Amino acid sequence: MADDATGREVPTRRDYVKYGGGVIGGTLLAGCAGQGDGGESSPTATETPTDEATPTETPEDTSYSVTMSPVGEVTFEEVPSNVMAYSPQYADMLVALGHDDSLNSLGFLSYAETLTYFFDHLDGVSFDAEGLTELFSNGSFDKEILYELDSDVHLMDPAWLSAFDNWSKADTEEVVENVGPFFANRYSREHTQPPEGWRDGYRYYTIWEITEKVSQVFREPERFAALQEEYEKLYATIRSNLPPRSERPSVGLVAFYEGEFYPYKISGPGFGKAHTRPMGARDAFADSDRTYDENYGASYDYEGMLEVDPDVILHNFAVTPFYDWDEVKATVSEDPVGSELTAVRNDRFYASGQSFQGPLQNLLQLEMTAKQLYPEQFGEWPRFEEGDTYPDFPEEEQLFDHQRVADVINGDR
Known part of the structure; x- marks a missing residue:
């Protein structure tokens, strides 16, 4: 000690x-030395124990x-x-x-x-x-x-x-x-x-x-390899079914707080964007004259947001307890200017995932985001309300094999 x-x-x-x-x-x-799984051999019936034990094998x-x-x-x-x-x-x-x-x-x-x-x-x-x-x-x-x-x-x-x-x-x-x-x-x-x-x-x-x-x-190399295989298949499914670039929506990834919209880059580097970057969508803020970065480098009021007017708005971290999504959506939708946003009028203002994603959340957030941005290619994403859990899609609507992933986690490979 x-x-x-x-x-x-x-x-x-x-x-x-x-x-x-x-x-x-x-x-x-x-x-300390000598606390491994191996130990000293016990004396046999023909051996005479001594004060000093002699190990007969190396752990x-x-x-x-x-x-x-x-x-x-x-x-x-x-x-x-x-x-x-x-x-x-x-x-x-x-x-x-x-x-x-x-x-x-x-x-x-x-x-x-x-x-x-x-x-x-x-x-x-x-x-x-x-x-x-x-x-x-x-x-x-x-x-x-x-x-x-x-x-x-x-x-x-x-x-x-x-x-x-x-x-x-x-x-x-x-x-x-x-x-x-x-x-x-x-x-x-x-x-x-x-x-x-x-x-x-x-x-x-x-x-x-x-x-x-x-x-x-x-x-756990086998568990990892099995999960990575599901990821690679999902990634390939999404990338191979994206519509032409000219038909992809403009997307605003934001957080709404006290009447202001704080944007994030949808294709920025790092695993925090591992669920939005593969979608190949157009960043609604890319051509803005306001500087922004990953962490609230700029903010937009309702009028500024209406000038950008994304086809789809994803609210970052909305499925986490750090935001009350029902309140956020009601506040924006009931505002006279907010209600004019294209994404709000077309019911494409979505509760999105979050950047602290491990492999399981990455799989699910990729599926979530693909459905939110490209419903014609990948199926509709249902409305989210506080207290909901991730949708239990029928097998034919899943973009990856949910049961296979569950089996891998549970050791039933």
């Missing part, structure tokens, strides 16, 4: 995990390593069974890989409602947030929580964690040394720049590349 700077007795690194090769630096070997090395930017190489001695995750895409991955029972926390427990919305219609698949710890508190991140959770692995990008006001790189190194490693990549969501000290060699991944690496951590 080792003491930290506060005099508290803390455990040394776990005996099944070691950290090396990343920007955190060095190879940190976990735990088999069952360790395995997974590498991802920015954490570098992480070596595990066994599959993690107590897992911290901050962002909901990692909870999504754990559900997809059949390891959601290992989850001990989320950044915001309210995101459980979003996961429930997407997963409940899949046969035998659900998400249970009971007993999970909420990690975010008053704009800060409490290191003590990580000691209390005592996680085998932290599915949180340490580069992003270092952006919290009360956190330093030394804190990260302390947690890696005394609790367990970090394993995540956050800035691939928008391809934004990580904080100073983490930029050298930072790599961006697709959500499926990140999922593959997480599947390696949990030793």
